[in-house]
Amino acid sequence: MQDAIRAAQSDGSLPAFDVPAVDIAPPKRPEHGDYATGAAMALAKPAKLNPFAIATAIANHLPPADFIGAVEVVHPGFINFRLNDDWLRAQTEQIIAEGDALFTLDLGAGKRAQVEFVSANPSGPINVGRSRGGVIGDTMARLLEAAGYQVEREYYFNTAGRQMRNVGNSLRIRYLEALGKPITIPDESDESFYRGDYLIDFARDLAAEVGESWVDHDWQPFKEYAEKRMFAWIRASLERVRIHHDVFFNENTLYESRAIWEVLEALEERGFIYRAAIPENADVDERDEADDKGEAVWFRSTRFGDSKDRVLVKSSGEPTYTLPDIAYHKNKLDRGFDLLINVLGADHGAQYKVVQYGISALGLDASKIHVIINQMVRMVRDGKEFKGSTRRGIYDTLDDVIDMTSADAVRYFLLARSPDSHLNFDLDLAVRQSNENPVYYIQYAHVRCAGIFREAALRGVSDEGADVRLLGEPELKFLRKVMELGEVIAQAVELYEPHRIAFYALELANAFHPVFDQVRVLHSDVPPALAKARLRFYRAAQIALRRTLNLMGMSAPEHM
RNA sequence: GUGCCUGUAGCUCAGUGGAUAGAGCGUCUGCCUACGGAGCAGAAAGUCGGGGGUUCGAAUCCCUCCAGGCACGCCA
Numbered sequence: 010m011q012d013a014i015r016a017a018q019s020d021g022s023l024p025a026f027d028v029p030a031v032d033i034a035p036p037k038r039p040e041h042g043d044y045a046t047g048a049a050m051a052l053a054k055p056a057k058l059n060p061f062a063i064a065t066a067i068a069n070h071l072p073p074a075d076f077i078g079a080v081e082v083v084h085p086g087f088i089n090f091r092l093n094d095d096w097l098r099a100q101t102e103q104i105i106a107e108g109d110a111l112f113t114l115d116l117g118a119g120k121r122a123q124v125e126f127v128s129a130n131p132s133g134p135i136n137v138g139r140s141r142g143g144v145i146g147d148t149m150a151r152l153l154e155a156a157g158y159q160v161e162r163e164y165y166f167n168t169a170g171r172q173m174r175n176v177g178n179s180l181r182i183r184y185l186e187a188l189g190k191p192i193t194i195p196d197e198s199d200e201s202f203y204r205g206d207y208l209i210d211f212a213r214d215l216a217a218e219v220g221e222s223w224v225d226h227d228w229q230p231f232k233e234y235a236e237k238r239m240f241a242w243i244r245a246s247l248e249r250v251r252i253h254h255d256v257f258f259n260e261n262t263l264y265e266s267r268a269i270w271e272v273l274e275a276l277e278e279r280g281f282i283y284r285a286a287i288p289e290n291a292d293v294d295e296r297d298e299a300d301d302k303g304e305a306v307w308f309r310s311t312r313f314g315d316s317k318d319r320v321l322v323k324s325s326g327e328p329t330y331t332l333p334d335i336a337y338h339k340n341k342l343d344r345g346f347d348l349l350i351n352v353l354g355a356d357h358g359a360q361y362k363v364v365q366y367g368i369s370a371l372g373l374d375a376s377k378i379h380v381i382i383n384q385m386v387r388m389v390r391d392g393k394e395f396k397g398s399t400r401r402g403i404y405d406t407l408d409d410v411i412d413m414t415s416a417d418a419v420r421y422f423l424l425a426r427s428p429d430s431h432l433n434f435d436l437d438l439a440v441r442q443s444n445e446n447p448v449y450y451i452q453y454a455h456v457r458c459a460g461i462f463r464e465a466a467l468r469g470v471s472d473e474g475a476d477v478r479l480l481g482e483p484e485l486k487f488l489r490k491v492m493e494l495g496e497v498i499a500q501a502v503e504l505y506e507p508h509r510i511a512f513y514a515l516e517l518a519n520a521f522h523p524v525f526d527q528v529r530v531l532h533s534d535v536p537p538a539l540a541k542a543r544l545r546f547y548r549a550a551q552i553a554l555r556r557t558l559n560l561m562g563m564s565a566p567e568h569m
Numbered sequence: 570g571u572g573c574c575u576g577u578a579g580c581u582c583a584g585u586g587g588a589u590a591g592a593g594c595g596u597c598u599g600c601c602u603a604c605g606g607a608g609c610a611g612a613a614a615g616u617c618g619g620g621g622g623u624u625c626g627a628a629u630c631c632c633u634c635c636a637g638g639c640a641c642g643c644c645a
Contacts, residue, residue, distance in 0.1 A: 034585060047587045050625070060625085085625075087588070130645085170645050286643095305643050316571070316641080323643040330645060355639045358573060384574060385639065425593095426582065429574060431638060433581075438594085447593055449607050457605065464604045500585080512583055515592065522608060531604045547604095569607065 010048065016070040023066050026055035033090070035493060042081070042089030043489055049086035060086025097488050101477045104491065104549040111556040112495040116502060117158030117348075123341060124150045126352035127247065127254070128165040131239035132176045133205055134406045135246050137423075137434055138354065138386040144423040144562070145383055146352040147252045148507040151560050156502040158348065162253070165337060167260040168236050176239075177232025179203040183212030184231065188221060211238050246407045250416045251562040263336045269328055272336040272371065273306070273321060281309045281370045288318040313366040334360065335367030342373050349378045350505065358382045381505050383428040390436045414439045417563045421448045424561060425511035451514050452566055454521040455558065458551035459567040464531055465544055475545035479538060483524045484546050490520040491553040498560070514557045521550060 010031040017023040029051065036045040049064035056063055064086040071080060078093040104111055126146025129139045150160045167173075179202050185192045187209075195202040215223070215234055223230065240257075247253065263269050276282050283289065286302045290311060303324030308331070310319050321332040341349050353361055361380050368375040387394050388405050396405075411419050413436070422439065425447070426432050439446075465471070480488075494513065501509040529535055530543045555565040 032585065036588075037584095037591080038588070041588070045588090047626090050587075053625075083588085085588090167645080172645055302643070307643095320643045325643075327643085329643070355574065357640085359640045362572090382574080387638085430582075431575060435581080438581080450593080453605085453607055457608085461604050468604090504585090508583085512592080515583095519592080523610085525604090526606095526609050529603065533603085569605085 010046065010067065010071075012072055013067045013070040014052075016072075017066045020070075022070065023063060024056055024058070026052070036089070041083075041087070042079075043092045044090045046088050047086065049088060053086070064088050092489060092492070094485060095478065097485050097492070098477045098480050100488055100492065101480065101546055101549045104552055105545070108552055109556060109559065111552055112155065112498055114156045114495060114499060116156040116499060117153060120158050120347040121161070121345065122150075122153045122158040122348040122350065123161045123163055123344075123346045124153070124350045124352065125163045125165055125341075127243075127252070129243065130166050130170075130172055131168065131236050131243060132172050132203065133239070134207060134408065135243045136405050137388065137407060137410055138405075140247075140250070140407045140410075140419070141383050141386050141423045141432060142352045142354055143247060143252050144250065144420050145381060145428055145507055146350075147562055148420075148424055148510065148560070149350055149352070149381065149501075149505065151562060152498055152501045152507055152510065153348075153350075155498045155560060161255050161346075163256045163258055164254040165258045165260065167333075168232070169261045169264070173232050173236065174228055175201045176203055176208075176235050177228035177230075180208050180211055180215070180231040180235045181226070181228055183208045184215055184223060187212040187216040188224070190224070207242075208235070211235060214238075246411075249411055250407070250420050258337070260333050260337065263333045263340065268340060269332050269336045272339060272367075273332060275371055276308065276321075276367070279370060279372065281312065282321070283307050283309065286324070290318065308363075308367065308370070310363055310366045310370075313369060315363065315366060319363050330360070331363055331367070334364045335371070338364055338368050338378060339371060339373060342368070342377065347377065351378060351380045353380055353382050355382055355384045379505055381428050381507075384431045386423075386432045386434050388436065389433050410434070410436075410439070415448075417452065418446060418448045420562050421446070421451075421511060424508055425515075427506065427508050447515050447518075448563070449569065450522075451518040451554075451558065452563070453569060454518040454525070455551060455554040455565045456567065456569050457521075457525050458547050458554065461530055461544070461547050462551075468531055470531060470537075470540055470544060472541055472544040472548055475541040476538065477542055477545055479542040480546055481528070483527050484543070487520045487524045487550060490517055491549070494553065494557065510557065510560050514561060517554065517557055521554065524550075 010033065011028050014023065014028050014031075018025055018028075029048070031046055031048045033044050033046045035043060049067060050060045052058075052063050053060045061082065061084055064082040068080050068082050068088055071077070076093055076096045078091040078096075080091070081089050083089060107113070124146050126149075127135070127139060127143045129135055135143070147162065150162050153160045182192050182194065182202070186194075211234070215231075244253070273282065284304050284306055286304055288307055289309075305320045305324045306322035307318045308321050311317060319331050320329050322328050338349075351361070358380075361382075365375050365378070368378065388396070407419070414422075418439065422434065423432070494517075497509055497513040501507050528543055528546075530540050530547065535543070558565040
């Protein structure tokens with residue numbers, strides 16, 4: 010397109026103006042072609058010509074290409090393109106040749122990307138809310154791989170804080186309980202006590218393992234035991250939905266390596282640090298409290314537009330969460346990734362801003378870091394929201410939801426929404442309609458392909474030596490949809506919107522089923538040469554469907 | 570109160586400044602002597618939360634109001 014505009018300018022068909030980026034996209038209505046652009050309308054002003062004349066000039070200067078069929082210019086100035094039918098038929102062989110690597114792009118060739126997601130501390134089983142970030146992150150990673158990136162999946166966690174100490178203490182109480190020792194379970198108002206049933210199970214196992222030998226131990230070994238068990242559980246739950254991480258990064262290593270203190274020094278050298286009891290821009294209320302507090306170390310985040318400065322080191326000498334968070338992101342950048350993606354729940358969105366300010370304050374390139382903030386998952390049952398509680402037998406753990414539906418359904422449900430959209434997970438619907446949801450519609454398309462090949466094998470029909478030029482219009486319609494996959498991957502990666510693949514999958518299945526209904530392979534009316542060609546087509550279709558399912562981390566079943 | 574997110578068909582949600590706003594589910598009407606009917610063909614169903622503005626053109630960008638969610642600690 011841009012070449013055509015330049016060519017038109019150079020021979021005087023169009024006046025001189027800066028050639029803009031041109032959007033070409035499949036239009037909503039099929040009669041408007043396979044791809045269309047309204048670029049001429051946008052150029053009307055700089056070119057000082059009417060849009061139809063511009064569109065005509067561009068169309069006349071388009072460089073020849075074998076994949077372009079008809080080009081038409083339509084009032085008020087749209088240019089509509091149609092793919093060349095023979096080129097499209099030939100794509101059948103191309104799709105089969107590419108196989109499971111179908112539409113692997115070179116966007117990220119030679120580049121390394123890292124996706125950090127889930128990152129839940131091992132204090133309890135993973136819930137559906139966190140799993141949403143898990144599915145988004147893993148799908149993003151799969152899409153980045155398809156775009157050509159070398160991808161690392163990372164899980165960041167902290168086991169040194171109060172949260173895990175409380176888990177250790179809670180397990181210790183349950184352990185003593187399991188041994189029949191006199192103990193008192195803290196009441197509901199004590200939020201430091203973890204009430205989940207799983208700690209009772211852990212305690213029983215531990216008691217069986219070590220007997221009474223731990224009765225005089227403090228919380229520490231209990232914490233370590235719980236941590237080990239919890240991580241094994243979380244990893245196993247994630248594995249059920251085909252999520253795994255390459256690197257588990259312990260925040261503690263940033264303390265051990267003194268990395269956090271180096272970051273603090275660097276910020277200080279750059280003038281972003283001061284020590285005071287209250288922030289420099291404190292309001293009246295805070296001034297009143299000044300006497301009660303010792304001196305803390307502050308980060309001048311207000312220089313970056315933050316509403317207030319942030320404490321990095323408390324008056325007790327202990328760092329807040331913010332300091333290691335900044336150090337962690339510096340660490341990621343130091344590891345030389347070209348692209349860093351961080352999948353966070355909405356409840357961590359504000360904290361991320363401060364990290365971004367910290368990275369900028371260090372003089373590092375914050376533009377390599379991209380955050381996908383996903384909104385909360387609301388669990389709904391009987392039309393009402395509920396908060397999950399394993400103890401009370403109300404399900405919101407990933408395991409529970411998988412058990413009630415399926416791993417594939419969970420992946421699809423959690424993926425098929427814009428991350429910005431609040432997600433209502435209706436348990437009744439997920440359970441009751443598990444056979445009616447889009448997951449099965451998509452997978453069924455793949456199953457139907459598999460069915461054809463089973464039947465073809467029985468009847469001794471093969472696609473060897475097929476002539477794809479025999480394929481008809483219904484098949485071409487489906488191939489046009491397949492050809493959009495590359496653009497879907499590119500957009501999902503460039504916009505950090507992995508949910509796009511889920512909607513594409515539905516469209517692909519939607520394009521498939523009518524063809525299946527209409528285009529028979531193993532029927533007496535179908536001449537052998539045509540049957541071969543059609544079988545070849547279904548082989549390509551199956552590959553495209555499987556590729557799409559794989560990108561979503563879903564299985565491509567042969568039977569249902 | 571401030572910041573971020575959301576508001577589109579009965580429900581759950583897509584939608585890139587473009588042409589007549591889409592899908593799944595639900596509802597209604599047809600289609601099983603053809604490779605799996607978990608399917609196909611079709612229909613009904615919309616003040617794109619309200620109001621202004623920018624633009625040749627707005628669900629999309631800007632302002633404002635309304636409604637809902639999340640976050641706003643020397644917690645982690």
